[in-house]
Each structure stands twice: as structure tokens, then as C-alpha cells.
Amino acid sequence: MKSDFIILLIAGICLYQTSAAQQLDVPFVATPPEVVEEMLNLAGVGPGDYVIDLGSGDGRIVIAAAKRGAVGHGVDLDPELVEESIKNAREAGVDDRVSFRVENVYETDYTMATVITMYLLTSINVNLKPHFLKKLKPGTRIVSHIFDMRNWQPDRREQVNYHNIYYWIIPANVEGEWHWKSDQQPVIMSIAQTFQKITDISIHNNALQDDEWNIREATINGDRITIIAENDNGTTRHIYNGSVDKDIISGTVQIHEETGSQLKTWEARRKSTIQH
Structure with missing residues (x-):
């Protein structure tokens, strides 16, 4: 009986962890620092930019952008990562230039962004694509780590240590x-x-x-x-x-x-x- 209880307990923990991972949509995998820098280089991030990082993890991309003179915020579904991001921004001395919030990327207001950064999944990128084209101003730059947007070919693609980086510029509708x-x-x-x-x-x-x-x-x-x-x-x-x-x-x-x-x-x- 005791062994049966332990098996059920372990199964319950695994089920909970699986459910939690599904709720978070994308597992957190940190973007290497050299990739972060190239993403920001590709988008030409600097003073005057407002950067929104979708699935911001520990906040490293928004923090790196702030060090270049930009402002912005990150959104993530994981409250613990959001708290860690706030702490990291404070330690980096840029907490007066950035903010982080618990938020679903499908509910994010992108309209103030000049730059969107993301490290999500191709399926999520594709789902976000019509929102980007509808809501973002022409000229807004999008940078994605590893994952593309299928039939929307990037304006540029770079590679850093085998990591693909994709770059798009929101086009005006001239049809x-x-x-x-x-x-x-x-x-x-x-x-x-x-x-x-x-x-x-x-x-x-x-x-x-x-x-x-x-x-x-x-x-x-x-x-x-x-x-x-x-x-x-x-x-x-x-x-x-x-x-x-x-x-x-x-x-x-x-x-x-x-x-x-x-x-x-x-x-x-x-x-x-x-x-x-």
C-alpha cells in the first residue's frame, strides 16, 4: 500500500509539472549573451527605441537594450522569472528604464514598440504574425532567436555560434x-x-x-x-x-x-x- 501511494504521488507530481509546462507554452532557455548582442545589433537598438521582449525570461534582452539607451518592457507567463527580471534590472542599474509583467503574449499591447524581440516557438510566431502586421507601425523591427515565421521570409538572417537570428521590418500596406x-x-x-x-x-x-x-x-x-x-x-x-x-x-x-x-x-x- 505504501509503495502504491508513493507511485501515485510521483505520478501526480509529474502530471502537475506537465500541466504547468503546458500553461507556460514555452520552456525558459536563456539566450546566450553573444546572441543577445547580435539581436540588438541587427535591429539597431539604441536611444529612442522602445523594446518589447515577448517571453522575456530573466530579462536579459530588455536589460541589454536599456544599457544601449533604449527603454522597454518584457512579458512572461512565469511569475518567478518576472520577479527575477526585476531583480536583475535593479542590479544592472537600469530598473528606471525597464519594467516586467506577467502577461500572455497574445494579450500584449505592441503599439508603442519600435522593436519586438522574441525567443518563442515557430507555431507561436506564426500565430502572432497577423497581430504584428495589423497592430505594429510600418518600420517596426522584429527579431527572433532560432524560430522563423514560415511563409513570411525575413529581411535578414544572421547566425551566431549556430544560433539563427531572424530579422523583419514591418512593411507598409501598399496594395x-x-x-x-x-x-x-x-x-x-x-x-x-x-x-x-x-x-x-x-x-x-x-x-x-x-x-x-x-x-x-x-x-x-x-x-x-x-x-x-x-x-x-x-x-x-x-x-x-x-x-x-x-x-x-x-x-x-x-x-x-x-x-x-x-x-x-x-x-x-x-x-x-x-x-x-
Whole structure:
């Protein structure tokens, strides 16, 4: 009877530990210091940044960011790790720049972040992906240790002592039909987009007697868009460069022709916002 009781007790402890581990979603494994530094280097963390670390463990990433002049906070489901993080921040002398809280990463408010860091699991990253794209401002940087986001390819990938580090920049949403005028004539640009990649683009510019221009380059970098377009015979080249603010692109267009070059302001509006 006594041996049966001991077996049941051990089984109960194992079941409790398994349940607790499932509740915490991700077991705590410390990120090596050299990986922490490269993660922050990759994101260019410094003064003016607000860093949020998802699954912050013992707080080392947020603390290292604070030592670079950033501010921020970490979230973790384990209360003991949160307490340890607070203690570590105090000992590092940065407790006036950081905070830590017990919180589920799915309930975290990311909107103030300029940088998101994480060491979670691919499945969790994938679940968070639509929240990142919806809630984070274009230009926000995301760095993940070891785990990627499946079909959202990183902007960069580095490796430190066999540890993969993935880096993304939140892209502006530029998909749709955009309108502006050139020499009082309408220009229409249509864009298809997958994450930070422009997968299809066309520009129809009747003002320059070309139904459709040849696109030489089209890129998104955070809230910036750059487009290089030429007419069929290559005698005229337009270089558009602007910042995207929801349904408006504001910037400049360089116009290069055989007779010379000029720089003009450029503003395009997405079709849904055009007032007739």
C-alpha cells in the first residue's frame, strides 16, 4: 500500500509539472549573451527605441537594450522569472528604464514598440504574425532567436555560434490602386503585395503617351516605397520615392529625360480615399 501511494504521488507530481509546462507554452532557455548582442545589433537598438521582449525570461534582452539607451518592457507567463527580471534590472542599474509583467503574449499591447524581440516557438510566431502586421507601425523591427515565421521570409538572417537570428521590418500596406496627376493628366498605379514584397505593379501614364510603363524596381522598406519606371524606348525614367501614411503616399519623383532632369513633389492616393 505504501509503495502504491508513493507511485501515485510521483505520478501526480509529474502530471502537475506537465500541466504547468503546458500553461507556460514555452520552456525558459536563456539566450546566450553573444546572441543577445547580435539581436540588438541587427535591429539597431539604441536611444529612442522602445523594446518589447515577448517571453522575456530573466530579462536579459530588455536589460541589454536599456544599457544601449533604449527603454522597454518584457512579458512572461512565469511569475518567478518576472520577479527575477526585476531583480536583475535593479542590479544592472537600469530598473528606471525597464519594467516586467506577467502577461500572455497574445494579450500584449505592441503599439508603442519600435522593436519586438522574441525567443518563442515557430507555431507561436506564426500565430502572432497577423497581430504584428495589423497592430505594429510600418518600420517596426522584429527579431527572433532560432524560430522563423514560415511563409513570411525575413529581411535578414544572421547566425551566431549556430544560433539563427531572424530579422523583419514591418512593411507598409501598399496594395491596391493609386492615383495622382502628372501635367494635369491622370496616372494610375496598381500594386499587389505579399508581406514586404511587391509581387506585381503597373503604372499607366497617359500624359506621357505610354499606356503602361516598364517597372525596373519596386521596393518597400518599412513605410518607404521606391519605384523606378521607364517608357518603352528608355528615353524617360521616373524615380518615385515616398513615405506611406495609410492611404496617402507623399514624396518626390525624379524625372530624367534626354533634355535634362527635374525633381517634383509626388502625392498618390489610394482609390478608396479619392473624392470625386
